Amino acid sequence: MARRPLGIVMNGVTGRMGYRQHLLRSILAIRDQGGLRLADGTVLWPEPVLVGRSADKLRALADRHGLTEWTTDLNAALERSDVEIYFDAQVTSARAAAIRAAVAAGKHVYTEKPLAEDTGEAVALARLADEAGVKHGVVQDKLFLPGLRKLKRLVDGGFFGRILSVRGEFGYWVFEGDWQEAQRPSWNYRAEDGGGIILDMFAHWRYVLEDIFAPVRSVQCLGATHIPERVDENGKTYTCTADDAAYGIFELDGGIVAQINSSWTTRVFRDELVEFQVDGTEGSAVAGLRRCRVQHRAMTPKPVWNPDLPVTEKFRDQWQEVPDNADFDNGFKVQWEMFLRHVAEDAEFTWDFYAGARGVQLAELGLRSWREGRRIEIPDLGR
Structure with a gap:
């Protein structure tokens, strides 16, 4: 051989x-x-x-x-x-x-x-x-995560009918570096060194949305630097000049609306560090790093809003697990x-590199949307 x-x-x-x-x-x-x-x-x-x-x-x-x-x-x-x-x-x-x-x-x-x-x-x-x-x-x-591969399988199989919306939550608390060591390097929080969660994560969201759902046509973003000072690897306090959280709305082809929150300043109360909920006319799914759960139209319960009584339904138990049906390598x-x-x-x-450039474009327009306080349409980059 x-x-x-x-x-x-x-x-x-x-x-x-x-x-x-x-x-x-x-x-x-x-x-x-x-x-x-x-x-x-x-x-x-x-x-x-x-x-x-x-x-x-x-x-x-x-x-x-x-x-x-x-x-x-x-x-x-x-x-x-x-x-x-x-x-x-x-x-x-x-x-x-x-x-x-x-x-x-x-x-x-x-x-x-x-x-x-x-x-x-x-x-x-x-x-x-x-x-x-x-x-x-x-x-x-992110396209090769087991949870998103299962989600892609559902989209390709027509499970959702007409897809209406995508809601994503990503992030965790990154320690400030004073009384506990930070999990991310300090350059992530300095714009002059290429830091910022918008530049980092919007490049991901561009290919996730486009490869799984549809092309992205517009962006509206609100960014924030919630933690103004952190402590670097040498124990020195520095001023954070880059955003550590971003709240984005993206319009996709076919009338799909995507909302994705990205944050290094949030404590996790969900099953995985990133989760996407997709709602369609025929069914819904919640996908994370590894798991994907679904609820079909025929199996959707009928919750009743009553703030005067405690909830008796276990909503998570009303969803079904999507099987692996494959071996997922790293x-x-x-x-x-x-x-x-x-x-x-x-x-x-x-x-x-053209796919990479589209990710940079979405991040750049997200930053501009935040700076100008408006929705921005995304032009075609071509090749």
């Missing part, structure tokens, strides 16, 4: 997402399973080259997992002839310049979102990659395998 090594420069792997989801649970997991078998029987073997700013952290990470290739010199890594793919999990503000360098070096590029800090730069990166003839993709991990790993096949055997991969 032939084995084909494939070098991947992985930039930003000392960060939370870059390490846990992309290196540990994706690339190293693919190696642990014996590589990725291609259609012709060849086994693709990822060879990561770790890149970051701290030599000590990179060395420790490489030693922990038996890896030997790491460097703090991105340009040197990109010059290697055995490298075919560049992956970026850096802070948003550093991403565009690194991607430009990778494209100039002739590498295929796979990157975390958001692709860039503004729509113009995102579109420019997409066109630059096209002109260079390199393949490009953006992480769209969503980041699944998309990595798809992109590797895209590079190695030209398999289809639809989530390219």
Whole structure:
């Protein structure tokens, strides 16, 4: 059995997402399973080259997992002839310049979102990659969550009839960093470093809404910086210049109205950290990270509003669980395998830089809607 090594420069792997989801649970997991078998029987073997700013952290990470290739010199890594793919999990503000360098070096590029800090730069990166003839993709991990895959199955099967609305709740309390350590890095709360929940999460909501339901045609957003000061990784108090909560209304094709609350300043009273309720003429569903429950029109009870008596119905018990009917692997790993096949055997991969640019566009227009206090229609970006 032939084995084909494939070098991947992985930039930003000392960060939370870059390490846990992309290196540990994706690339190293693919190696642990014996590589990725291609259609012709060849086994693709990822060879990561770790890149970051701290030599000590990179060395420790490489030693922990038996890896030997790491460097703090991105340009040197990109010059290697055995490298075919560049992956970026850096802070948003550093991403565009690194991607430009990778494209100039002739590498295929796979990157975390958001692709860039503004729509113009995102579109420019997409066109630059096209002109260079390199393949490009953006992480769209929420589409591969078991709960949303079940929800997509319901939509494709016509379960809902005419879809009326989508209501989403995402978030949790991120500690301020004073008496408990924050779960997110401090740059998330500084606009000058590419932080903010609108830039972060609206890029997700664009592909979730479009891939599962319908194209997004307008946005109306109210953002907030509910916590004005936090404490960073070095114990220093800093002023938060980016939004930590966003309340958005999105109009979709077909008259569908989506409302999604995104917050790093909310305490969780729901079954999962993200949940979407979809209501249609024939039925409704509530989907989270893993679970999806439904209530069909024929099985919908008839609640009676009576504030003078205690509720006797157990509303959650009136819903049915959607079965798995499939094995669900880690969503980041699944998309990595798809992109590797895209590079190695030209398999289809639809989530390219243009899809990433549409996510940046929605975030940018969401910020503008908040700033101007109005609903904004979303123009077609084209290619």
